[in-house]
Amino acid sequence: MASVRQVQITFDCAEPERLTRFWCEVLGYVVPPPPEGFATWDDYSGSQPPEEQDSWFACVDPSGVGPRLFFQRVPEGKTAKNRVHLDVRVGTGLVGEERLAALEAECARLVPLGAVRVRLLYDGHDSCIVMQDIEGNEFCLD
Numbered sequence: 001m002a003s004v005r006q007v008q009i010t011f012d013c014a015e016p017e018r019l020t021r022f023w024c025e026v027l028g029y030v031v032p033p034p035p036e037g038f039a040t041w042d043d044y045s046g047s048q049p050p051e052e053q054d055s056w057f058a059c060v061d062p063s064g065v066g067p068r069l070f071f072q073r074v075p076e077g078k079t080a081k082n083r084v085h086l087d088v089r090v091g092t093g094l095v096g097e098e099r100l101a102a103l104e105a106e107c108a109r110l111v112p113l114g115a116v117r118v119r120l121l122y123d124g125h126d127s128c129i130v131m132q133d134i135e136g137n138e139f140c141l142d
Contacts, residue, residue, distance in 0.1 A: 008068045009086070012078075013135050016057035016071035017041075022134050023069055025113050026088060029059040078136050087128075087142040095125055103129050103141045110141075 013019045023029060031041070038044040045053045056072045090106040091099040100122060107117055107129050114134040121128050129141040 006067070008070050010070045010072060011137065012074040013071050013137075014073065014077065015135070016073050017054060019071045019133065019135055020057040020059050020069070022113060022115075023071075024059050026110060026115075026133075027059075027066070027069075028062070029066070029069065030062045032058065032060050082138045085137070086139045088139060089142050091127070091142060100127050103127060106141050107131065 011019065020031065024031065034041045034044045038047070041057070048055075054073070056070065058068055058070045060066075060068050088106070091102045094102055107115075110131065111117060116132040116136075118130040118132055118138070121130065131139050131141060133139060
């Protein structure tokens, strides 16, 4: 039986490049170089049929450890809560007030980028902050 070696996480969205660039800022990811033969992603997009132009965009972990994130344009908007979401692990190993301070600092960094704070889940020991990205997809600062 073959083992899985790589995972890509795919998001349906309205504006693939905009959402990709948001997640690059959140995670420290980068946009990979355009396909061979194209100087820029705009050149590549312009070479595609009109209905496919700007229909997807992606970003990668520059260290090669994390999964590739792929964003594809879909015609319908988001209508319900995500069934899967990302946990952005900024408080790993921290507890109590120290953990909460790390989460709050990251939340303060992300809100000016367009993220929305939804709610704090805190029981005095463990905590996370539920957020939304620029298209309303839920994620947690954990």
